[in-house]
Amino acid sequence: MKHIFILLLVLSVSCGRKTEEVNTNTLPNDPNVVTLTDAQIKNAEISIGKLEQKDMSSIIKVNGKIDVPPQNMVSISVPLGGYLKSTRLLPGMHVSKGEVIAIIEDQQYIQLQQDYLTAKARLSYLKNEYERQKLLSTNQAGSDKVYQLAHADYKAHLVLLTSLTEKLKLAGININKLSENHILRSVNIYSPINGFVTKVNVNIGKYVSPTEVLFELVNPDDIHLALTVYERDLNKLNIGQNLIAFTNNMPGKKYACKIILIGKNISNEGSAEVHCHFEQYDKILIPGTYMNAEIAVQQNNAYVLPDDAVVRYDSKHYVYMKKSKNQFEMKEVMTGENKNGYTEIILPRGSNLLQADMVIKGAYSLLMMMKNKDEE
Numbered sequence: 001m002k003h004i005f006i007l008l009l010v011l012s013v014s015c016g017r018k019t020e021e022v023n024t025n026t027l028p029n030d031p032n033v034v035t036l037t038d039a040q041i042k043n044a045e046i047s048i049g050k051l052e053q054k055d056m057s058s059i060i061k062v063n064g065k066i067d068v069p070p071q072n073m074v075s076i077s078v079p080l081g082g083y084l085k086s087t088r089l090l091p092g093m094h095v096s097k098g099e100v101i102a103i104i105e106d107q108q109y110i111q112l113q114q115d116y117l118t119a120k121a122r123l124s125y126l127k128n129e130y131e132r133q134k135l136l137s138t139n140q141a142g143s144d145k146v147y148q149l150a151h152a153d154y155k156a157h158l159v160l161l162t163s164l165t166e167k168l169k170l171a172g173i174n175i176n177k178l179s180e181n182h183i184l185r186s187v188n189i190y191s192p193i194n195g196f197v198t199k200v201n202v203n204i205g206k207y208v209s210p211t212e213v214l215f216e217l218v219n220p221d222d223i224h225l226a227l228t229v230y231e232r233d234l235n236k237l238n239i240g241q242n243l244i245a246f247t248n249n250m251p252g253k254k255y256a257c258k259i260i261l262i263g264k265n266i267s268n269e270g271s272a273e274v275h276c277h278f279e280q281y282d283k284i285l286i287p288g289t290y291m292n293a294e295i296a297v298q299q300n301n302a303y304v305l306p307d308d309a310v311v312r313y314d315s316k317h318y319v320y321m322k323k324s325k326n327q328f329e330m331k332e333v334m335t336g337e338n339k340n341g342y343t344e345i346i347l348p349r350g351s352n353l354l355q356a357d358m359v360i361k362g363a364y365s366l367l368m369m370m371k372n373k374d375e376e
Helices: 002-025 038-043 107-138 144-171 363-375
Strands: 033-035 047-049 052-067 073-076 082-086 100-105 186-190 195-200 215-218 224-230 242-246 255-262 271-278 290-306 311-313 316-322 327-339 342-346 358-361
Touching (some): 052 271, 052 342, 224 290, 242 271, 290 358, 311 363, 316 363, 327 363, 358 363
Antiparallel strands (some): 033 327, 047 358, 082 100, 195 215, 224 271, 242 255, 255 271, 290 342, 316 327, 316 358, 327 342
16 A cells, blocks of 8 residues: 555656646747846846936938029120120139129121210200201291101100110110210120129130120129928928038038028928028039038937947847846837937837836847847
8 A cells, every 4th residue: 555655646746747847848938038047147247227318419411502592693694795805704713893704896886886976966956956946836937747847856866865875885885985086896794793703605706695694603692502301300400500511522621501491392202492501601612512411400308228228130229128037028129319328219109118127238148148049
């Protein structure tokens, strides 16, 4: 009887062990959870903490090109056409307002001055004849028809003289300097602004029509940078906000700018133009030059973790949340800006990370242990 009791006891213990082994093997194995011993935790120098709130600033990187408003860009043409006699302009040269930038000559200018002087000389005769016929008509000593004809001729000649005067002014000829002994064969073209030459489209001896553009000038006083900013970033910008711009050729040379206008029209690509003024003009900055810009945007009360708490694996970002004393769960997260050793964690609504204990140091050690275990 004693032997039978011992046998039953051995069978009972044996069955209990088998049941325990079966239950252990059937426990689910979560690939995102790693379990460490106390010694492993100590060796990995793992520290625990919570999400913090800090002021973080983000950098919006955009690009654009230098532009000027229409009123600061001038196309020079000759209203009456002619042959280019001389010019000294080259692209990039500085010009002053009122400076002679070209000389145009053509026989039509001689003819125009001749017509003006002839009409001016005849006007005196027509005026005197009109006044004489008016006096005769008043005294009923002359014909009304002759008086009316003299009046019409005088008025028509006044219109002709006024028209010729305006044509000469349009051509740039000073009528006060014209006389029967002083007729010009050429006219001067003057710069209407202070600025720089951006284009020279003609050469000496070429005939230019009134519709052709000889030169293009730009006034740099109101030169600005037109940036292309995507719609998602527009609400982060404000008038007067500062930014830094630089060219691809000289990325080390920074230009301080300030936002003066934020466009309201969204393009088909989902972007709008943001116009900025340069704090200090540089003559190498010419219209059409492409530039890059960095705009610092302030963000308040961002949730952050130390950089050591965030690991990157398979192009994704992860953090570790403490589940128990020796267990840690890997969680995928969306990250934002990075500043002063902290990384912004973008929390979805209802996230359980806000109150959780997080691994703030040693996260990469946990990742290595987890991946090494997967490879075994």
